[in-house]
Amino acid sequence: MVTQEPIDWDDAYSNFAYIPDGFGYPAKWLEQATSFREEMDRKGLLKLxxxxxxxxxxxxDLFMPSGDLRGLAVFIHGGYWMEDFDKSAWSHLARGAVSNGFAVAIPSYVLCPEVRVSDITVQVGLAIAHAANEVAGPIHLTGHSAGGHLVARMMTATSPLPQAVRQRIRKTVPISPLVDLRPLMKTEMNETLHLDAVEARLESPALLEPQEGIDVTAWVGALERPEFVRQNALLANVWSGFDCRVEAVEEPGRHHANIIEGLTDPDHPLTRNLLGL
Known part of the structure; x- marks a missing residue:
C-alpha cells in the first residue's frame, strides 16, 4: 500500500516564495504598466x-490600436480574488494585442471578503459585456491565475455573459488558471475567501460543462508550482470530453510571475495563440 503524505495546501499555492526575487515583481509590473499607460495617453489611444x-x-481601462480595429481582447487580473491589485498594475499586458490591431479592456473588480468569488464572476461578466458594447468585432479573453479562473468560468454553460456576447468570443486563454476551487477551502486564504463546498463546486470550471464549440488554450509555465501545472492540465483533460476545442500548453522556462510577459510581445506564441494569428 502506498501512503500519500498530507498536502500542505498553503505551500501548494505559494508562488512568490519559490520565484527568485518573487516579491519584487508587483513593483516592476506597476512601473511597466504606468509607463505604457502614459505612452498610450500621449497618443490619444486610452480611455481610463x-x-x-x-x-x-x-x-x-480601454486601450485602442492606432490603425484598423480587428476586435477586442480582455485581460482579467489575478491575486486570488482578494489581493490588492487593480487594473493599473497590468496595462503593459495590452501591448501585444494593441500592436496587432486589437482594442484591449482591463477591468478591476471588487475583492473578497467584501464580496464572494461568485459575485466576482458576475462582475467580470458585466465588465466583458460592457467592453463588448464599446468595441465591435470578435472577442478574445485571457486572464492570469484567479483571472484565468474567471475567463474559464465565462466559457462554462452557466456563464453570466449574455448570449450575444458569447457568440462573439473566438478564443479564450486562461493563464495559470485555478479551475478546481475545492482545495482552496483548506488554505488560510479561505478565511478571506469564505468558500464553501457548494460555491467551490459551482465556481470551478473543471467541474462544469463548457459551452459547445468554444476554443480554449490553458497556458501555464513549466516552472510553476506543481499545483498550477496540475490544474492547467485538469481543465484540458476534463473539457476534452465535450464538443469544444481545448488544449494545454506548458511554456518552458516560465514561472507564475513571468508567464504573463508574453502578452507584451506582439509576436510571442502566447499573444499569437490568444489572437488566433
Whole structure:
C-alpha cells in the first residue's frame, strides 16, 4: 500500500516564495504598466476608468490600436480574488494585442471578503459585456491565475455573459488558471475567501460543462508550482470530453510571475495563440 503524505495546501499555492526575487515583481509590473499607460495617453489611444457598475472598483481601462480595429481582447487580473491589485498594475499586458490591431479592456473588480468569488464572476461578466458594447468585432479573453479562473468560468454553460456576447468570443486563454476551487477551502486564504463546498463546486470550471464549440488554450509555465501545472492540465483533460476545442500548453522556462510577459510581445506564441494569428 502506498501512503500519500498530507498536502500542505498553503505551500501548494505559494508562488512568490519559490520565484527568485518573487516579491519584487508587483513593483516592476506597476512601473511597466504606468509607463505604457502614459505612452498610450500621449497618443490619444486610452480611455481610463470606464464605468461598468456601481462600485468604485467597477471600472475598466480601454486601450485602442492606432490603425484598423480587428476586435477586442480582455485581460482579467489575478491575486486570488482578494489581493490588492487593480487594473493599473497590468496595462503593459495590452501591448501585444494593441500592436496587432486589437482594442484591449482591463477591468478591476471588487475583492473578497467584501464580496464572494461568485459575485466576482458576475462582475467580470458585466465588465466583458460592457467592453463588448464599446468595441465591435470578435472577442478574445485571457486572464492570469484567479483571472484565468474567471475567463474559464465565462466559457462554462452557466456563464453570466449574455448570449450575444458569447457568440462573439473566438478564443479564450486562461493563464495559470485555478479551475478546481475545492482545495482552496483548506488554505488560510479561505478565511478571506469564505468558500464553501457548494460555491467551490459551482465556481470551478473543471467541474462544469463548457459551452459547445468554444476554443480554449490553458497556458501555464513549466516552472510553476506543481499545483498550477496540475490544474492547467485538469481543465484540458476534463473539457476534452465535450464538443469544444481545448488544449494545454506548458511554456518552458516560465514561472507564475513571468508567464504573463508574453502578452507584451506582439509576436510571442502566447499573444499569437490568444489572437488566433
Amino acid at each position: 476608468d470606464v464605468s461598468y457598475g456601481e462600485h468604485d472598483r467597477n471600472r475598466l
